[in-house]
Amino acid sequence: MxxxxxxxxxxxxxxxxxxxxxxxxxxxxxxxxxxxxxxxxxxxxxxxxxxxxxxxxxxxxxxxxxxxxxxxxxxxxxxxDELQGGYLPAVSDTLNPLVYTPATALTGFNDEMKDFASFVTDTNIPFDHRVLTLANAVADRVAYTKGSTTVADSALEAFENGQGVCQDHSHVMLACLRAHGIPARYVSGYFFNPNVEQHDSHAWVEVFDKDRGQWLGVDATHKALVRGNHCRLAVGKDFTGASPxxxxxxxxxxxxxxxxxxxxxxx
Missing domain, CATH: 2.60.40.2250 (Immunoglobulin-like)
Known part of the structure; x- marks a missing residue:
């Protein structure tokens, strides 16, 4: 496309x-x-x-x-190109994926968030299913509410207040995954919706699947794996490192x- x-x-x-x-x-x-x-x-x-x-x-x-x-x-x-199952093609990254494991000021977590995402460590469930289930849970917990947060609000604040936008969904996803030692990074870019004329900048998450050695893209706001409608601009540990x-x-x-x-x- x-x-x-x-x-x-x-x-x-x-x-x-x-x-x-x-x-x-x-x-x-x-x-x-x-x-x-x-x-x-x-x-x-x-x-x-x-x-x-x-x-x-x-x-x-x-x-x-x-x-x-x-x-x-x-x-x-x-x-x-359309991604197969949400996975980016395997490439030799310049950074070790473990760089994206520690929490940041915007992606800190508490015990409630760790328990909320405890199922992501269940290896009996396919990796992409675990990640997509978490995305759905985050979107349900943090209702999309435009103008409810600022770029300075953290994952903890969005999780506790129960509202936010795509940036907050991504930060909560990152916090939950990092609470269990799973490398995940913030992505800024665009989501193309053919049914609207005016778009917005967008944010989602890529999670590292160590068994496949590939990054899996997941969009919590749309409760979906990334396929072929997302244009990637920048990646980082959180919004700070990938802001347009x-x-x-x-x-x-x-x-x-x-x-x-x-x-x-x-x-």
């Missing part, structure tokens, strides 16, 4: 920003199941491109003059953010 994707991020500030630096992870992953046909990221200043230690393409730019608005536009075409745009600034007062995503299938 070929997709045309456009992602526009616009910041506005109540007071002039004196200086800002931004790290942009808006370049799709390239591997055996996903290929960039063409892609551009437009920023208000010259970019420096590099790879972070998770293998993501990171564009960094800084604005040294006063500004009250800042925007980043990424667009292009990506070709995505993240930076710091001096000045600016209050910040407002608008994000617009359109995805179209191209024959």
């Amino acid at each position: 070929r997709l045309r994707i456009q992602h526009h991020t616009a910041y506005s500030y109540t007071w002039p920003v004196l200086y800002s630096i931004q790290h942009v992870r808006l370049t799709p992953q390239q591997d055996y199941s996903q290929r960039i046909l063409d892609w551009k990221v437009k920023t208000p200043a010259r970019q420096h491109s590099a790879q972070d230690h998770y293998g993501n393409t990171v564009l960094t730019f800084s604005v040294n003059q006063q500004h009250r608005e800042l925007s980043v536009l990424s667009c292009g075409h990506v070709e995505i 745009v993240r930076g710091i600034r001096t000045g600016g007062g209050q910040e407002s953010l608008e994000v617009s995503v359109t995805i179209q299938r191209v024959d």
Whole structure:
């Protein structure tokens, strides 16, 4: 499937920003199941491109003059293959999967969460069934409620409050899996729904199946394994390491953010 994707991020500030630096992870992953046909990221200043230690393409730019608005536009075409059973093709990762085992500030867990996911260690159940069952349980426990959380809210908070969005579903999944020593990583990207015109950025989880030596993609928000409708942008231990745009600034007062995503299938 070929997709045309456009992602526009616009910041506005109540007071002039004196200086800002931004790290942009808006370049799709390239591997055996996903290929960039063409892609551009437009920023208000010259970019420096590099790879972070998770293998993501990171564009960094800084604005040294006063500004009250800042925007980043990424667009292009990506070709995505359908995954067999949700598994990514086996590749030689630069990082040991165990890197994704320890909890982070956003994916901490308590005894209740550990008990909630205790069945994930039952080797009598196929690995993909265990993971998908956990995704369903998380989606039922944390009701999808737009605007109910912020990027600073943790898995513990979402689990206890019982509401959140795709980012929270992913953090709770990660916390539950890491509570049992199972490597799992956060994925940022897009989910293509042919029945809607306006899309959003999305998040899901990849879990390492040590018996197969492959990562299994699972989308708790949609209660499904990842097949062929997901475009992967970046991976990390949590949202912090895979956020599409993240930076710091001096000045600016209050910040407002608008994000617009359109995805179209191209024959």
